[in-house]
Amino acid sequence: MSGVAVIKENPSPAADDLVVLSNVNKHFGELHVLQNIDLTIARGEVVVVIGPSGGGKSTLCRAINRLETIDSGEIVIDGKPLPAEGRELAALRADVGMVFQSFNLFAHKSVLHNVTLGQVRVRKKEKKEAEERARSLLDRVGVASQAEKYPAQLSGGQQQRVAIARALAMDPKIMLFDEPTSALDPEMINEVLEVMRQLAHDGMTMVVVTHEMGFARSAANRVVFMADGRIVEETTPARFFSNPSSERAKDFLSKIL
Ligand code: ADP
Ligand code: MG
Numbered sequence: 001m002s003g004v005a006v007i008k009e010n011p012s013p014a015a016d017d018l019v020v021l022s023n024v025n026k027h028f029g030e031l032h033v034l035q036n037i038d039l040t041i042a043r044g045e046v047v048v049v050i051g052p053s054g055g056g057k058s059t060l061c062r063a064i065n066r067l068e069t070i071d072s073g074e075i076v077i078d079g080k081p082l083p084a085e086g087r088e089l090a091a092l093r094a095d096v097g098m099v100f101q102s103f104n105l106f107a108h109k110s111v112l113h114n115v116t117l118g119q120v121r122v123r124k125k126e127k128k129e130a131e132e133r134a135r136s137l138l139d140r141v142g143v144a145s146q147a148e149k150y151p152a153q154l155s156g157g158q159q160q161r162v163a164i165a166r167a168l169a170m171d172p173k174i175m176l177f178d179e180p181t182s183a184l185d186p187e188m189i190n191e192v193l194e195v196m197r198q199l200a201h202d203g204m205t206m207v208v209v210t211h212e213m214g215f216a217r218s219a220a221n222r223v224v225f226m227a228d229g230r231i232v233e234e235t236t237p238a239r240f241f242s243n244p245s246s247e248r249a250k251d252f253l254s255k256i257l
Contacts (some may be wrong), residue, residue, distance in 0.1 A: 016042050016043045016044075017040050017041070017042055017043070018041055018042060018043045018045075018077065018078055018173060018174055018205050019039075019040070019041040019064060019075070019076070019077050019078075019174060019205075019207075020039075020040050020041075020074075020075070020076045021037050021038060021039040021040070021063075021064075021073065021074070021075050022038055022073055022074045022075075022076075023036050023037070023038060023072070023073040023074070024036070024037040024038075024063065024070050024072070024073035024074070024075060025037075025070065025071045025072045025073055026056075026059060026063060026068065026069075026070050026071050027071055031229075032229050033056045033059050033229050034056050034059055034063065034070070034229055035228075035229040035230045036073075036230070037060065037073070037230075037231060038231070039060075039224065039231065039234075041174070041205060041207060042205075043205055044203050044204075044205055045205055045206075045221045045222065046200045046204075046205075046206045046208065046219055046220050046221050046222075047207050047208070047220065047221065047222050047223075047224055048208045048210060048215070048216040048219070048220035048222070048223050048224070048237070049061075049207060049208065049209045049210075049223075049224045049225075049226055050209075050210070050211070050213075050216060050224070050225050050226070050240075050252075051225050051226035051227045051232075051252065052227055052252055055226045055227045055228060055229065056226055056228075056229045056230075057178070057209045057226055058178050058179075058209065060226070061098065061176045061178045061207065061209060063075065064077075064096060064174075064176060064207070065092070065093050065096035065098055065176065066089060066092065066093065067098075077092060077095065077096065077173070077174075078095070078173055080092075090122060091122075094118065094122045094170045094172065095170075095172055095173045095174070096172055096173070096174055096175075096176060097167030097168060097170060097172035097174070097175040097176065098167060098175075098176045098177075098178070099160070099163050099164055099167055099175065099176070099177045099178070099180045100163075100178050100179075100180070101178060101179040101180065101182045101183050102183055103151070103156070103159040103160050103162070103163045103183075104163060105151040105159055105162060105163060105166070106151070107150065107151055107152060108150070109150075110147070110148055110149065110150060111138065111143065111146050111147050111148070111149055111150070111151065111154070111162050112131065112134055112135070112138070112147040112148060114151070114162060114166050115133075115134035115137060115138060115162065115165050115166045115169050116130040116131055116133075116134045118166065118169060119133060119134070119169050119170065122170065123170060123171070130169075133169060134147070134165070134169060135147060137165040137168050137169055138162070138165050140165070140168075140195075140198075141161040141162070141164055141165045141195050142161060142191070142195070143158050143161050143162055143165070146158060146162070155188060156183065156184045156185060156188050157184055157185075157187075157188030157189075157191045157192055160180055160181070160184065160188075160192045161191065161192060161195055163180075164180075164192075164195055164196070164199075168199075173205065174204075174205040174206065175199065175204055175205070175206045175207075176206075176207045176208075177206065177207070177208040177209065177210070178209045179209050179210060179211070180192060180196070180208075180210070181193060181210065181212060182210075182211065189212065193212060193214075193215050196208065196215070196219065197215070197218070197219050200219045208220070211256065213241070213256065213257065216237055216240075217237045217238075217241060220237045221236075222234065222235070222236065222237075223235060223236070223237050223240040225240065225244070225248070225249045225252070227248050227252070232246050232248050232249060233245060233246045233248075233249050241253070241257075
C-alpha cells in the first residue's frame with residue numbers, strides 16, 4: 001500500500017473535533033453492548049442520541065468519561081487518548097460534565113456546597129472564588145435563591161438544574177446528559193430543557209440522550225439513532241424525523257410519535 005493511500009484512509013482529525021470514538025467495542029459478559037462504534041463530535045456541536053431502551057446509550061455516555069472501560073477501540077478527547085487511571089483520569093472526568101437521570105446531588109451538603117466542592121477539590125480554586133462562580137451559575141440556571149437549601153428541599157426540576165450548574169462549575173469541554181428529564185414530573189421537564197437549550201445556544205458541546213423529541217428537533221445539530229449496540233443511523237434532525245432511512249428507526253418513531 002502506498003503512503004498516499006494510508007494518509008487518505010487515516011485523515012488527521014479536524015482541529016475542531018472534540019471527541020472521536022473509533023471502532024469502540026464493549027461487552028457485558030455475552031452481551032455486545034457497544035459494537036464497532038465510530039462517532040465524532042465537533043466542538044460546539046449538539047448531538048442527540050435516540051433509541052430503544054437497552055440499546056447502549058447510557059453505556060456510550062459512561063464510556064466517554066470512563067465510568068465504563070471499553071474492550072477495544074479508542075476514545076480521544078480534545079486530541080488526547082482517554083487515560084486509564086490516576087490524576088489524568090480525574091482531570092479528564094472534570095473536562096467531561098455529566099448529568100444523569102437521577103440528580104445525584106450530595107444530600108447532606110447545601111446547594112451552594114454542591115456546586116463549590118469540585119471547584120475547590122479538583123480545580124484547586126479558593127473557596128471565595130468558587131462560591132462566586134457557583135452563585136453566578138445558580139443564577140444562570142434560575143435557582144440562585146435556593147443556594148443555602150439542601151437538595152431535598154428543592155423540586156426535581158430545581159435539583160436537576162443544580163446538577164447542571166455543578167457540572168458546569170468544572171468548566172467542562174463537553175457536557176453529557178443521560179435522560180436528564182426522564183425522572184421529572186411533566187411540569188418540570190421544560191424548565192430543565194430550557195436551561196439545556198440556552199447552553200446549546202451559548203456554544204457548549206453536548207451529547208444528549210433523550211426521549212424529548214421536541215428538544216431533538218429544535219436543539220440538535222445531529223441525531224444519532226442507536227439500537228442493539230450499534231449506531232444505526234446518523235443524520236440531521238429534520239431528515240431523521242421526516243424521512244429516516246432505516247427500518248429500525250421508522251419502527252421506533254412509529255411507536256413514540
Ligand atoms: P440504554 O441506555 O440505551 O437503555 P444501556 O447502555 O443502559 O442502554 O444498556 C445496554 C445493555 O447493557 C442493556 O441490555 C443492559 O441491561 C446492559 N447493561 C448495562 N449496564 C450493565 C452492567 N453494568 N452489567 C451488565 N449489563 C449491563
Ligand atoms: Mg440509558
